[in-house]
Amino acid sequence: MMTISQSKRALLSITILGFILCFSSLSGAQTSKIEEGFDYRILPIAQPVESKGKVEVIEFFWYGCPHCYDFEPELSAWVKRQPKDVVFRRVPVAFRDDFMPHSQLFYALEAMGKGDAMNEKVMYAMHKDNKRLMTENEIADWVASQGIDRNTFLATYRSFAVVSKARAARQLADTYRIDGVPTIVMQGRYVTSPSIAGTKAKTITVMDYLEQKIRKDKFK
Template identity: 45%
Template structure:
């Protein structure tokens, strides 16, 4: 009887091993994700970094929010998640500076969803810092402080840094995900929102095992 139990257990392990191998085989560099030629340094050494490159005006980024937010909330302590605004010129840069300003003020987490909703549900454009300031004031953010921060040298430096990161990642669209400064993929290459996060999980584990 004991031998039968052991045999069954070994068979079960074997099945899971085959499934895991098959799943790994389904994910291929050059297909679902790209390996960056020159890895980009992460913001918190010692942690696995996951970046979402986004734009407030992007409908796909907005639609991705209900899927990615619960996933982010459950990430383990060894993973550092960051949102970085894609700034490819024009209104992209204006919206990107808005995000950087809110982040610099430490209020991005409480205003982020409201900004997305305002653009995609209320059709607000947020073309000027004054328009932004009027809106964030309705969300409890000090209007004068927002304008001062938006126009500050500190925010200008952070904007330049984020622009360079997007360039270093080789990103050309949004939403784009980057894991640990090494792997780049998007909803199209991964196969959809849920598949994108499954791919992120796989690459996070890949990096976790590589560090052991």
Template identity: 40%
Template structure:
């Protein structure tokens, strides 16, 4: 028994560290009178034509003015249209400590999940006491998240018996019981101390005690689909440089950790500040 308890203690500690007109013809000298009478009549006839046609000009002018008036109104309306306000940058006075509370990843990485908004991914382990202590703060914080933020859990897969808990997480997710079992698994490990070896069978027994069908759960834990998810979680942690739990990756760019002086509340404040920074910078790109 002492050997088993020592094994679980080592397991818990390991989990927490890890874009142009022609000119007029000249008058004829032999006939001076003829040009006097006929030219007078010609202008009169010519003058009549413009008089008859004159009423049509204003109508044509009115039709031409209508589109111009419409264009002017449209331009005026466009000038008065409200301009969308950009999200505010976070308060520098409340900035977390770069290098202590968070680090900027050397290269932005693909997020764990795909979709709109800003991803906040917690890499955690059921065998990590700091993750267990953080969970109540996360439970109080998550319901108030903005609609453009998506929070996801990423179980740590650092190898060894701890991977069986990660498989248990994915099996519970696949079977639709994760909401019921997540906090209960922290409790089973640290409070009830139900696990001796953390074998797949022992993990399945735990979930069966929470209402899952044991055989179905064990089979799901060992399925190809769960193994694929386990490998994806492992690759995400490796790409983002996760070395310990809990570690929170924001937008694939920032890695935030819980510190001894600020605790769970400080970590959540760091996450909020980085989310606001990412939102404001994205709107300005």
């Protein structure tokens, strides 16, 4: 049997619990708030998108970037759950001339139809197996170790199309004013990243927010 004193203590406990839950909900609402200038920024000049009537998402990245490697699981999971009106592509960034082989590696694998299967393996090799992959020979040897014909890969890697795409990617990064990676650009104008939003999880939340905003604005 509950006494009056016990009833008062129980009522007080319930009241305190209510305040805690209310405060927690309020705090959660505050932390989930997404603001321009804090969680994402808008490019001063919007860039044209390749697919009309779609949500275009570009990840600017570099194979050798530890932050890109760290963000990859969350980003890949996000991409996998997107509907058909979301178009995602990666653009390799070479901030220095000696990083250009990595951009060529990316486009060579893409040209051979092996990009999706190999990109994570490249990053694992660099960040877990300590493979530098900075020269053509290092890259070709590693690619061959993955069961890809070395000569076929080298012919693709050296091709005019692949070299041109690597150079164009560098110019595109300049156009988008990319000064760090990973960086996400949506619809040619909205820019976010873990360094801008603060965390990987918040970046994904911002991407979801921007995706809905782009649809609401009729893909503008």
